[in-house]
Amino acid sequence: MRALDIAASGMAAQDLNVQVISNNIANMNTTGYKRQRAEFQDLLYEHVSRVGTQTSAQGNILPVGIDLGGGVKIVGTPRLITQGSLSQTGNTLDVAINGDGFFKVLMPDGSFSYTRDGSFKMDAQGRVVTPEGNVVQPGITIPQNSTGISINAQGQVSVTVPGTTTPTVLGQLTVTRFLNEAGLQPVGDNLFLETPASGAPQDGIAGVDGVGTIQQGSLEQANVDAVTEISNLIAAQRAYEMNSKVITAADEMLKTTTNVQ
Amino acid sequence: MAWESRWHNADDGAAERAETAAREGSKTMDNALLVGLSRQVTLSRELEVVANNLANINTTGYKTDSSIFQQFLMPEVSSGGFPPDSRQVSYVLDRATWHDLGPGPILRTGSPLDVAIDGDAFLVVQTAGGQRYTRNGALQISTTGALVTSSGDPVLGVGGPIQFQNTDHDISIGEDGTITVREGASATSDSTRGQLQLAHFDNASQLQKQGANLFLAPPGVPPQPAPLGVRVVQGSIEQSNVSAVSEMARMVEISRTYEQIASILQQENSERTTALDKLSAVPA
Numbered sequence: 001m002r003a004l005d006i007a008a009s010g011m012a013a014q015d016l017n018v019q020v021i022s023n024n025i026a027n028m029n030t031t032g033y034k035r036q037r038a039e040f041q042d043l044l045y046e047h048v049s050r051v052g053t054q055t056s057a058q059g060n061i062l063p064v065g066i067d068l069g070g071g072v073k074i075v076g077t078p079r080l081i082t083q084g085s086l087s088q089t090g091n092t093l094d095v096a097i098n099g100d101g102f103f104k105v106l107m108p109d110g111s112f113s114y115t116r117d118g119s120f121k122m123d124a125q126g127r128v129v130t131p132e133g134n135v136v137q138p139g140i141t142i143p144q145n146s147t148g149i150s151i152n153a154q155g156q157v158s159v160t161v162p163g164t165t166t167p168t169v170l171g172q173l174t175v176t177r178f179l180n181e182a183g184l185q186p187v188g189d190n191l192f193l194e195t196p197a198s199g200a201p202q203d204g205i206a207g208v209d210g211v212g213t214i215q216q217g218s219l220e221q222a223n224v225d226a227v228t229e230i231s232n233l234i235a236a237q238r239a240y241e242m243n244s245k246v247i248t249a250a251d252e253m254l255k256t257t258t259n260v261q
Numbered sequence: 262m263a264w265e266s267r268w269h270n271a272d273d274g275a276a277e278r279a280e281t282a283a284r285e286g287s288k289t290m291d292n293a294l295l296v297g298l299s300r301q302v303t304l305s306r307e308l309e310v311v312a313n314n315l316a317n318i319n320t321t322g323y324k325t326d327s328s329i330f331q332q333f334l335m336p337e338v339s340s341g342g343f344p345p346d347s348r349q350v351s352y353v354l355d356r357a358t359w360h361d362l363g364p365g366p367i368l369r370t371g372s373p374l375d376v377a378i379d380g381d382a383f384l385v386v387q388t389a390g391g392q393r394y395t396r397n398g399a400l401q402i403s404t405t406g407a408l409v410t411s412s413g414d415p416v417l418g419v420g421g422p423i424q425f426q427n428t429d430h431d432i433s434i435g436e437d438g439t440i441t442v443r444e445g446a447s448a449t450s451d452s453t454r455g456q457l458q459l460a461h462f463d464n465a466s467q468l469q470k471q472g473a474n475l476f477l478a479p480p481g482v483p484p485q486p487a488p489l490g491v492r493v494v495q496g497s498i499e500q501s502n503v504s505a506v507s508e509m510a511r512m513v514e515i516s517r518t519y520e521q522i523a524s525i526l527q528q529e530n531s532e533r534t535t536a537l538d539k540l541s542a543v544p545a
Binding site: 001002003004006007009010013014017037038039040041042043044045047048049050061062063064065066067068069070071072075076078080081082099100177179180182183196197198199202209210235236238239242243245246249250252253256257259260 | 305306308309310311312313318319321323356357358359371402404405406425427428431443444464467470471479481505508509512515516520523527
């Protein structure tokens, strides 16, 4: 009985859906996290009788056919790249991007990864790094005993060095855009990698050519909406239950058949 | 041999009548079994349809399928043993499945590339096998900047595929499907990237499901321009129009009917056994 397989595909899909939803909820307070959504598609159809088949020599055709579906599959779990709300932290090295773009981070293996999480720190050499200690591009070093770190909307980092009155510009944070941000590959630690689907990274400057602007002293919160996630969770759980009922029904029908003498 | 001749001797006509009756009787019993079986086969197929609906209860743009049954008359049963009215036996045949193309609830997602169609029209998708139609408006941008479905097939605009530039941002899709963006540094004016093509079908029930949320228009079902009043709603998707309650009710009905028929078959079988026992009993 194919209904068993069809319902099983439904249960598997809802199981994955719950996984995606639970990851969203778990990351509700993760800086720069973008919520994911499970997208479903129906499986191939068996066309038992094709619509449009001639039913008589006079050219009468079937107005409707018999199409039996094979169930459901998850086609992808794209990220919804919408702006998360910015929360004020007051920390000078906390920056958020308001608009499109990612901060570029140099990984220990020499490759680059990208993040929306701007909770940067300073390491022992005075370099601006991510919480894991990876250098934020283009490698800005803040001199010792300088004061008043300021990051403007274009990402220019400037400090006041003792003995001078005008701030010194140390560098400008790179903000990278991708054509298809949903195609980036998440690798954990709030980092993303470039993929063939995301398109090549386009390094840019904040506030120029469609790149978002930078806000100092703020962090971008996750764009997870608790109410949406919980209602999705309920829907997924009920759908799972209903599919399991189909399995029970199919099982009972098979049992009935087996018991006929 | 001995009892046979005795029977014949006793009442020739009656024996013949009994023989005919027995033959007709066994035929009707066969028919009852087959009629029941034909219903069971269609019921198990109907359960497949219901299972597929429930499996797709969260599939964006999915449309409910229903089965249509037909009675299939077999005019073959008797040779005079029955009154004319009961000469035909009607079997059950599943004639068709049809798609309930009614709108699904529109869910607000806030994603700029999610569109729902409010009205009787489809998005047009260019697949390797030709143009297909879909109500699933959860769209993406491909590596090359084209507007695509989640399977990566380009979504067609009025003048062909819709292409975005590297520097585009703030995508906005109007009610008529016009896609405008802010391009690069010139953030004060909008540039148009195309208009979503919307196809309408006068007889949409003839569309064939292809899987992957796509419909195929068979020959003789030409796409028409969308009628007035069809709106594209940005930031929303159309959920599956499967009604959980009615599907569950159908499922219960299917499984109970199946049981009922099984018990009819069982009865029929025991009646048959009894009849065989009685008829084969040697008269004393």
